[in-house]
Amino acid sequence: MTAPENFQLFTVKVLPADLQYDVEGDLTLLEAAEMSRVQLPSSCRNGTCRTCICRLVSGEVSYSIDWPGLTPEEKTEGYVLPCVARPTSNVVLDQPEASAF
């Protein structure tokens, strides 16, 4: 059996703990982390509370909502909201509060 044409699999690395997990299909960075037993800070899970904010060291993401709770400056500086961000490449996040559970 072959994977559907639009199937995507990206790898996420989380610094500084050096945790790693995969994101399949259209899962968000947060959803995929939880499925891989990687704990990232979260609360609202809809892009408004900013509990999950962290910096994207490398890679690209897209958002499931039009305007996630980030200022234009934060976006320019590379901050992302993992609860509503989907990777469009392999990514590296800087989230000092991440841990394995």
Ligand code: FES
């Ligand atoms: S958990 Fe609230 S903005 Fe991500």
